[in-house]
Amino acid sequence: MNALTENVSLSKEVDMENFWMPFTANKQFKAAPRILKSAKGMYFTTIDDKKVLDASSGLWCVNAGHCRDEITEAVHKQMMELDYAPPFQMAHPIAFEAAKAIAAVMPAGLDRIFFANSGSEAVDTALKIALAYHRARGDGQRTRLIGRERGYSGVGFGGISVGGILANRKAYSGALIPGVDHISHTHNLAEMAYSKGQPAWGAHLADDLERLCALHDPSTIAAVIVEPVAGSTGVLVPPQGYLQRLREICTKHGILLIFDEVITGFGRLGKATASELLGVTPDIITMAKAMNNAAIPMSGVAASRHVHDAIVNAGSGTAIEFFHGYTYSAHPAAAAACLATQEIYRKEKLFERSASLAPKFEKEIHALRGEPFVKDIRNLGLMGAVELDSRDGAPGARAYDVFLKCMEKGVLARFTGDIMTFSPPLIVSEGQIEEIFSTVKKALHETA
Numbered sequence: 001m002n003a004l005t006e007n008v009s010l011s012k013e014v015d016m017e018n019f020w021m022p023f024t025a026n027k028q029f030k031a032a033p034r035i036l037k038s039a040k041g042m043y044f045t046t047i048d049d050k051k052v053l054d055a056s057s058g059l060w061c062v063n064a065g066h067c068r069d070e071i072t073e074a075v076h077k078q079m080m081e082l083d084y085a086p087p088f089q090m091a092h093p094i095a096f097e098a099a100k101a102i103a104a105v106m107p108a109g110l111d112r113i114f115f116a117n118s119g120s121e122a123v124d125t126a127l128k129i130a131l132a133y134h135r136a137r138g139d140g141q142r143t144r145l146i147g148r149e150r151g152y153s154g155v156g157f158g159g160i161s162v163g164g165i166l167a168n169r170k171a172y173s174g175a176l177i178p179g180v181d182h183i184s185h186t187h188n189l190a191e192m193a194y195s196k197g198q199p200a201w202g203a204h205l206a207d208d209l210e211r212l213c214a215l216h217d218p219s220t221i222a223a224v225i226v227e228p229v230a231g232s233t234g235v236l237v238p239p240q241g242y243l244q245r246l247r248e249i250c251t252k253h254g255i256l257l258i259f260d261e262v263i264t265g266f267g268r269l270g271k272a273t274a275s276e277l278l279g280v281t282p283d284i285i286t287m288a289k290a291m292n293n294a295a296i297p298m299s300g301v302a303a304s305r306h307v308h309d310a311i312v313n314a315g316s317g318t319a320i321e322f323f324h325g326y327t328y329s330a331h332p333a334a335a336a337a338c339l340a341t342q343e344i345y346r347k348e349k350l351f352e353r354s355a356s357l358a359p360k361f362e363k364e365i366h367a368l369r370g371e372p373f374v375k376d377i378r379n380l381g382l383m384g385a386v387e388l389d390s391r392d393g394a395p396g397a398r399a400y401d402v403f404l405k406c407m408e409k410g411v412l413a414r415f416t417g418d419i420m421t422f423s424p425p426l427i428v429s430e431g432q433i434e435e436i437f438s439t440v441k442k443a444l445h446e447t448a
């Protein structure tokens with residue numbers, strides 16, 4: 001047991017056997033559990049009453065800080081009034097209001113909003129929209145989907161097929177959807193280590209899409225999906241000019257460009273979307289995490305009008321145009337949480353706050369340069385990563401230890417392989433940013 005939990009005989013109170021935990025080493029965890037029992041603002045409270053500063057917004061999703069009264073009240077009110085309404089051939093007013101609120105912060109023209117419940121569902125929805133779009137236009141031979149190495153696009157079969165994370169694909173490799181290919185990732189330590197913001201090197205890596213066009217012929221390619229900043233693989237910031245180049249190639253060949261903004265949406269980078277910050281507009285945006293501050297599962301897809309209209313106008317007017325949707329699409333409680341969250345973002349100017357804190361975040365994270373095991377640091381907005389040298393024969397073990405030490409010292413960070421990632425709520429203070437990285441520094445010094 002680690003120090004955090006050594007006094008807690010959790011097994012006496014809670015039988016942990018039945019819960020098969022996602023993306024967790026179940027046996028390791030249940031032998032030394034880390035249990036969070038409540039949260040407020042920037043802090044979680046553990047089961048043994050220790051406060052833990054949330055340096056990762058939960059899973060990059062609680063952008064307005066925890067347990068916001070406005071959201072709780074909005075959900076409660078909604079549940080008292082209308083707990084559920086079927087979203088197929090029926091609707092409720094707040095679904096339209098939530099779509100309007102989301103459309104208002106999306107890039108101009110991407111204002112047709114489809115609701116789902118998770119990032120994975122949003123990705124699968126976006127891929128289906130892309131295929132339906134080409135088919136509706138009489139271009140049904142465009143069925144190939146292009147993802148990117150190291151991309152995380154969720155865990156549905158569509159998402160793991162276009163995704164580029166080995167561990168998520170390996171066991172299912174024979175069952176991935178056919179006709180998918182990948183462009184190369186953009187990470188190159190020799191050229192871009194310790195970049196602050198967007199690396200100057202690497203725009204040409206987008207030309208890898210031309211290679212796939214030459215291999216498959218562009219007339220077979222429906223869409224390319226990338227995270228503008230790859231998050232789960234360890235914060236890979238796009239080189240300057242890279243996304244612009246990808247956009248140009250897609251436009252030239254009639255390929256739809258999908259930005260997976262499940263992490264980058266809603267202020268993480270100081271604007272509503274990475275698209276807005278980086279000045280590149282895709283045809284489709286997926287969103288999820290901070291959409292309603294993670295209070296109730298919710299995700300969405302913003303489609304540009306030309307994509308939406310091609311599908312909807314191709315219908316007879318009385319038949320269903322797009323055979324897709326979820327029982328909980330636009331769930332009233334999720335929609336209420338979404339409206340309340342968007343109002344908090346607007347009222348408290350949290351996207352602007354995120355932008356104004358980014359230089360402090362950059363300064364503090366880059367101050368870890370030269371500390372033990374650190375081999376790269378990268379950042380954009382309030383999103384950053386510290387890559388560590390791996391222990392011989394034990395990839396991921398060192399970052400796991402640093403993560404545990406940070407937790408013992410009262411900071412919840414994340415790690416992926418040997419990369420520590422940081423993405424605090426947008427309400428974080430400058431002092432808390434200092435605390436996060438001084439804690440990481442101490443943890444690095446105590447780690448073998």
Ligand SMILES: Cc1ncc(COP(=O)(O)O)c(C=O)c1O
Pocket residue numbers: 117118119120121123152153154155227231232260261262263288
């Ligand atoms: C870019 C991206 N897309 C999709 C997903 C999948 O989201 P979910 O876990 O809600 O299915 C994630 C989750 O981390 C993500 O980071």
